[in-house]
Amino acid sequence: MQKEIEIAILPERIEDDQYILQQGIKALKVQPQQVKGYKIRKRSIDARSKQVVYRARVIYYIDELPVPEIYENNFKSVKDGKPVIIIGAGPAGLFAAIRCIERGLKPIVIERGKKVQDRRRDLAKLNREGIVNPESNYCFGEGGAGTYSDGKLYTRSNKRGDVDKVLRLFVSHGATTDILVNARPHIGTNKLPNIIEAMRESVLEFGGEFHFDQRVDDILESFGQVRGVKLANGEEIKADHVIVATGHSARDIFELFHRNNWLIEAKAFALGVRIEHPQAIIDQAQYHCQVRSEHLPPAYYSLVEQVNDRGVFSFCMCPGGVIAPCATDLDEIVVNGWSPSKRNNPHANSGTVIQINLEDVANAHKDPFALLNFQKEIERKAFAVGGG
Ligand SMILES: Cc1cc2nc3c(=O)[nH]c(=O)nc-3n(C[C@H](O)[C@H](O)[C@H](O)COP(=O)(O)OP(=O)(O)OC[C@H]3O[C@@H](n4cnc5c(N)ncnc54)[C@H](O)[C@@H]3O)c2cc1C
Incomplete structure (x- = not known):
């Protein structure tokens, strides 16, 4: 049997297994030998009173053993799947690529910036000398604006789909399981690049493609049907579906839409x-x-x-x-x-x-x-x- 309860834990006891087990035994009024383990489902800090505590929702396993969680993705190869071009390898583009794989479609991700590790040099130059590379900076490059930019993973909205699935996907690519539990999950700028790299590896392993240092300058269209994209070097890549995941900093994409008479409107x-x-x-x-x-x-x-x-x-x-x-x-x-x-x-x-x-x-x-x-x-x- 599993029972979930909320308990208060003193900060100095948050890693203390025996203390947390005891709290459960006391609250649930069961024999100590009956509690076989526990799992913290969510925890947050309550600093409303002088004694700051963690408030944790804890699942206690009574007369049954906890089953270890496995964080794996059951992807299948999409090497021969229908191609979908994704412009931009930011969070939206990367998650679109993974969603394509889940749906049996072959993602072809085109990114104007560099691979995540190669971005470091341009960021160092920007921080040291104040020189912006318009194609490789804090906003542009693999991982998008989010990669060298923290990785706070919480949202104020509760209407945004399966947040837990997103967090588990990060864990399956190397994030710590703390992000599944903390009320304010955070990965950290130092850890995000490796996770982004692992996500790229997943996409490549299952048959997707990445093209870096390639800026999309036009979206090809004939008779009202998307046909592919044209790159800055003149090369054309063909596909009947294009996902535009270029973020808010790519002003040239808004201009492209306007030029092609595709509706765009100002937004607060x-x-x-x-x-x-x-x-x-x-x-x-x-x-x-x-x-x-x-x-x-x-x-x-x-x-x-x-x-x-x-x-x-x-x-x-x-x-x-x-x-x-x-x-x-x-x-x-x-x-x-x-x-x-x-x-x-x-x-x-x-x-x-x-x-x-x-x-x-x-x-x-x-x-x-x-x-x-x-x-x-x-x-x-x-x-x-x-x-x-
Ligand atoms: C310093 C900083 C800190 C932040 N911290 C957080 C945080 O902690 N938590 C959080 O949730 N959000 C944070 N954000 C915001 C978050 O990064 C963005 O909301 C998020 O990156 C948007 O994702 P996106 O995929 O839509 O666009 P982007 O991340 O902007 O990605 C778009 C990608 O498209 C590429 N691209 C653009 N035009 C083209 C083109 N023509 N051809 C090919 N590629 C193109 C760009 O190079 C870029 O990689 C932060 C942002 C910054 C700058």
């Missing part, structure tokens, strides 16, 4: 600044202490405020993190944040943003580029104000 977005604090200030405020216990992770916060009927909120909060330059063009500045898996940098940062609606920018209802141009203008001004 959030704009703001990154705020940075010493991590210790956040720890003190959240954990009610002078110095954070070694058993607690660097603290997190979330901020929501209404100002003149408009929401201002924190976004992508990075405990123990770093602010990264994420521009894709030479004369623009835009930043984002990330943390390594240990979140052990001295500063916390988060985006603090406000919703920008179509009504805020002249002509946005008519011109699909009005908001993009507004964004661009601000990024250019930031570059100028920052001294270039």
Whole structure:
């Protein structure tokens, strides 16, 4: 029999098997020898009162042994499957490739940037010298904008399909099983590249293809039917299905759609600044202490405020993190944040943003580029104000 209950665990006892077993025995009123094991299903930190605790949902195995979990994918070869071109090897493109394999289709992924490990050199140059390579940067390259950018895996939305399946797929490619349990799962910038590489290997092993350093400049079409894509080097790749997974930074793709008379429209977005604090200030405020216990992770916060009927909120909060330059063009500045898996940098940062609606920018209802141009203008001004 399995019984799931919620228990409170002191931070210093979170790894203590005997203590967690005892808590279950006490709560379930069973004999100690009856409890054969336990599994934490979800855990979160409760810092509402002075004594900070973990709240954990724990499954206890009573008179039965826990079965070890296996994280494997039952993919079959799609070498001879119908080809589907996927433009972009970011999270959307990679997951589309894996979904194709699950459906027996052959994914052909085309990525303008470099392989994940080769991106490192361009990022180092960007951080050291401030020089942006427009084809290989924090946003462009294998793994997309998410790869050298943290890997916080939680969503505020609960209407986004099977989140657990996504997390298990990461585990089957090398992420720790902690991400299945923690309320705020996080992989960390230092670990993500290996996981992305393993995902690529899966796609290749089962018959998919990857083409790096290849930018798609056009989508081929005749009689209203997609026929394939044209690359920047003039080469054409044919397929009757194309998935556009180029993310929000590929402005040239929006222009391509507009040129080809395919409908695009302006969309509201959030704009703001990154705020940075010493991590210790956040720890003190959240954990009610002078110095954070070694058993607690660097603290997190979330901020929501209404100002003149408009929401201002924190976004992508990075405990123990770093602010990264994420521009894709030479004369623009835009930043984002990330943390390594240990979140052990001295500063916390988060985006603090406000919703920008179509009504805020002249002509946005008519011109699909009005908001993009507004964004661009601000990024250019930031570059100028920052001294270039
Ligand atoms: C520093 C930073 C930190 C972030 N942290 C997090 C986080 O912790 N958690 C989270 O959920 N989100 C985070 N994000 C946001 C997240 O990265 C994006 O939401 C996500 O990457 C979007 O995925 P995508 O696949 O749609 O697009 P992208 O990741 O943008 O991928 C698009 C890919 O398409 C390629 N491409 C574009 N145009 C072409 C073309 N014409 N031809 C061929 N290839 C092309 C690009 O090179 C890119 O690799 C962060 C972003 C940044 C920049």
